[in-house]
Amino acid sequence: MSADLAGKVLAGSRRALARALTLAENGEAAEVLRALVPHTGSARVIGVTGPPGAGKSTLVDGLAKVLRARGESVGIVAVDPSSPFTGGALLGDRLRMNDLALDPGVFIRSMASRGSLGGLARRTGDLVKILDAAGFATVLVETVGVGQSEVDVAAAADATLLVLTPGMGDGIQAIKAGILEIADAIAINKADLPGADRLDAELAAMLALAPPAPWTPPVRRTAAATGEGIAALLDALDDFHAWQAETGERARRRARRCRAELAAALEDGIRAQVLAALPRDGIEAVIARVEARRLTPADAAAELLAAARLPEPGADGRILEFY
Amino acid sequence: MMKPIRVLVAKPGLDGHDRGAKVVARALRDAGFEVIYTGLRQPPERIAEVALQEDVDAIGLSLLSGAHNTIFPRLFAELHARELDDLLVFGGGVIPEGDVPGLKAMGVAEVFGPGTPTAAVIDFLKGRLAA
Numbered sequence: 259m260s261a262d263l264a265g266k267v268l269a270g271s272r273r274a275l276a277r278a279l280t281l282a283e284n285g286e287a288a289e290v291l292r293a294l295v296p297h298t299g300s301a302r303v304i305g306v307t308g309p310p311g312a313g314k315s316t317l318v319d320g321l322a323k324v325l326r327a328r329g330e331s332v333g334i335v336a337v338d339p340s341s342p343f344t345g346g347a348l349l350g351d352r353l354r355m356n357d358l359a360l361d362p363g364v365f366i367r368s369m370a371s372r373g374s375l376g377g378l379a380r381r382t383g384d385l386v387k388i389l390d391a392a393g394f395a396t397v398l399v400e401t402v403g404v405g406q407s408e409v410d411v412a413a414a415a416d417a418t419l420l421v422l423t424p425g426m427g428d429g430i431q432a433i434k435a436g437i438l439e440i441a442d443a444i445a446i447n448k449a450d451l452p453g454a455d456r457l458d459a460e461l462a463a464m465l466a467l468a469p470p471a472p473w474t475p476p477v478r479r480t481a482a483a484t485g486e487g488i489a490a491l492l493d494a495l496d497d498f499h500a501w502q503a504e505t506g507e508r509a510r511r512r513a514r515r516c517r518a519e520l521a522a523a524l525e526d527g528i529r530a531q532v533l534a535a536l537p538r539d540g541i542e543a544v545i546a547r548v549e550a551r552r553l554t555p556a557d558a559a560a561e562l563l564a565a566a567r568l569p570e571p572g573a574d575g576r577i578l579e580f581y
Numbered sequence: 582m583m584k585p586i587r588v589l590v591a592k593p594g595l596d597g598h599d600r601g602a603k604v605v606a607r608a609l610r611d612a613g614f615e616v617i618y619t620g621l622r623q624p625p626e627r628i629a630e631v632a633l634q635e636d637v638d639a640i641g642l643s644l645l646s647g648a649h650n651t652i653f654p655r656l657f658a659e660l661h662a663r664e665l666d667d668l669l670v671f672g673g674g675v676i677p678e679g680d681v682p683g684l685k686a687m688g689v690a691e692v693f694g695p696g697t698p699t700a701a702v703i704d705f706l707k708g709r710l711a712a
Contacts, residue, residue, distance in 0.1 A: 273664060276636040284584050345585060346610035352631065353620045359627045359634075366634055370585065370615045 264293030267392050272365065275392050279367050282384040291384060294391035299512075301333070301390035302499060303397045305415030307377060307437065310403025312421040313447040315354035316482035318398050322358055323485070324492050325396055331363040333389030336400040337378050340370040347371070351400060365389065376410030377401035383414050383519060404437060412440035413518050416508055417498050419491075420444045420475075422461075424453030438464065441475045443494050449479035449487065473501060535566040585615045586710050587637045591628045592621050593656075594646040601674055602643035608699035614706070625652060629659035632668060638710050639669040641702075649676050649684065657688055669709055673697065 263281075266274030267290070278294075281287035304321075306314050315336065322332040336351035347370035358364045367389075371379045378401055389397045401411050412418050420441035446457055461477050468474075476494040480487035502508035544561060547553040553561075590606045592599045599621050606616045617635050619627075632640050644652060649672065660668055672684065673693040681692045691705055 273633060276633055280636040340615075341610065344611055344613045346613045347585075347615045348606055348610045349615060349617045349635075353618060356619060356623075356627065359619075359630055368617050368635055372585075 264290045264391075267294065267388065268297060270393070275365060275388065276367075278388050279385050282388055283369060283379070283381050285381060287384060287388075291387060294388055297391040298387050299390065301386075301394055301397045302417070303386055303390070303399060303415045304495060305399045305401065305411035305418045306421060307401040307404050307408070307411050307418060307440075308421030308447075309405065309423075309426070312403070312423050313482045314400050314403070314421050315351040317419075317421055317445060317447055317480060317488070318351075318400050319355040319358060320480070320482045320485050320488040321398060321492060322355070322364060324489050326358075326361060326363055330395040331393065332358075332365075333386075333392070333394035333397040334358075334364070334366040334400070335369055335382055335385050335389070335397065336366065337369045337371055337382060337402050339402045340372050342373070345372070365392070365394065371402055374410070375408065377404045377408030378410045378414060382410075383515075386414065409436055409440045413515055416502065416511065417442045417495055419495065421447050422457060423448045424451045424457045426453075426457070439468075442473065442498050443491070444475050444477045445487075445491055446477060446479045447482050450481045450484075454479060472505065473498065473507075532563070532566065532568065535568060536562055537565045540565070585613060586639070586706060587615045587617065587635060588706065589617045589619070589628070589632050589635060589637045589640045590643070591619060591623045591631075591640060592643045593623050593625060593628060593652045594644060594648050595622060596646045597621055598645050599643065601645070602641075605641060605643070605673065605699060605702060608703065609706070612703045612707075614703075625655040626659050628656060629663055629665065632660070633663045633665060637668070639671065639706060642670070642672045642674075644672055644674040644676060647675070649674075650680060653684055653687060653689055669706075671702075671705070673702070 263274050263278055267278050278287060278290050281290055306318055308314050318334060318336070322334060325332050338347055338349045338351055340347040349368035349370060352366050352368055355366055358366060367385060369379050369382060369385065374380050382399060386397050386399060399411060399415055401408065418440050420437060422444065424446065444461060446454055458477060465474055478487055478491040478494050480491055482488065541562065544553065544558045548555055548558050588609055590602050592602045606618045609616045617631065617637060619631055628640065642652065642656070653672070656670065660666060669690050670688060671691045671693070672689050675695065676692055684692055690709065693702055
């Protein structure tokens with residue numbers, strides 16, 4: 259069934275594509291991905307991130323429309339947060355993308371973060387691969403509304419677009435540490451609001467202070483709700499794309515992504531195997547000693563791992579070099 | 582981990598009242614569902630296409646305009662065109678009781694009228710969809 263599903267995805271079936279995305283989202287797409295991964299690598303993957311309410315979804319809608327006007331197909335993965343308490347989610351990103359819903363050159367998938375804290379869901383990368391294999395020329399990945407440190411998108415995308423808005427005042431301070439560093443391009447969205455000049459100046463000052471880098475993220479003003487500035491923003495992303503190809507930076511970034519994905523998959527496997535090896539009996543007694551403050555959590559973990567009789571870490575640790 | 586149930590909550594028709602749809606969407610979220618909400622004035626063709634792309638388990642339509650006897654058949658036709666005949670479709674809003682048997686005959690799984698506790702919708706979906 260699954261091999262057949264991959265074939266249907268490659269043949270352009272939207273229903274099969276939707277099913278494959280569901281399997282991937284649930285971590286059940288090993289077979290489908292095995293068949294599809296050889297067909298990936300052609301799509302340009304653009305991550306779109308920024309604080310809640312910055313206009314990411316509206317901007318994604320605008321970018322997709324410009325790409326469609328150029329005749330390119332567009333896949334979109336839009337991630338919204340899951341409730342940490344119920345696991346439920348209200349996925350509303352495509353509310354801003356209704357005009358695209360019936361375009362056969364566009365496929366939009368909403369995704370709940372399902373407990374991941376890095377701005378994407380654990381399986382977002384797999385969904386991107388499937389859309390890539392299905393032949394979409396550009397895949398836009400919209401993160402949840404982020405704060406300072408949700409930077410997973412930088413590892414998942416070829417290019418990261420950071421969306422900011424005027425009037426955040428000192429809010430700019432909050433984002434300068436982590437998220438500004440991953441931006442390959444910056445949109446000052448809602449640029450028709452007061453404060454755009456100030457944000458522009460602040461960004462210019464901050465980027466001037468950054469350590470010398472081969473690429474300085476271009477800053478473009480947009481008003482996503484009216485479409486203003488979006489074509490120019492896409493031109494800036496095209497420039498980055500061309501620079502990446504010329505310098506080999508894209509290949510390097512993709513190579514790093516492969517290593518990161520392997521590391522994540524290994525960690526999943528390691529966790530499952532080690533948890534299976536832990537002794538069933540006596541865990542509650544150890545927990546009770548931690549609760550009674552007679553044992554630190556770290557010592558408790560060491561005690562349980564010792565009881566599992568796993569091989570000792572090698573002295574040279576060479577296997578870990580690829581991290 | 583259990584797979585979350587995915588539900589599309591849609592508001593077709595020309596009226597601008599989506600309070601009920603939002604209350605149901607919120608209640609389903611709080612019950613652990615993943616809810617896709619697409620806003621007001623959704624034509625049946627778009628609802629069916631979104632259901633396909635999102636691979637949802639169920640579609641809930643909120644109808645207050647009296648157009649239920651027109652909208653539901655159109656939705657079923659659009660779903661059929663996409664081979665989504667097995668999808669669970671339910672409705673809510675202002676729908677006269679006399680119309681309910683007809684809607685059920687055409688494939689609407691359940692109709693929730695005004696005053697229905699949200700728990701009834703949740704229990705219904707869990708009963709029909711929990712694996």
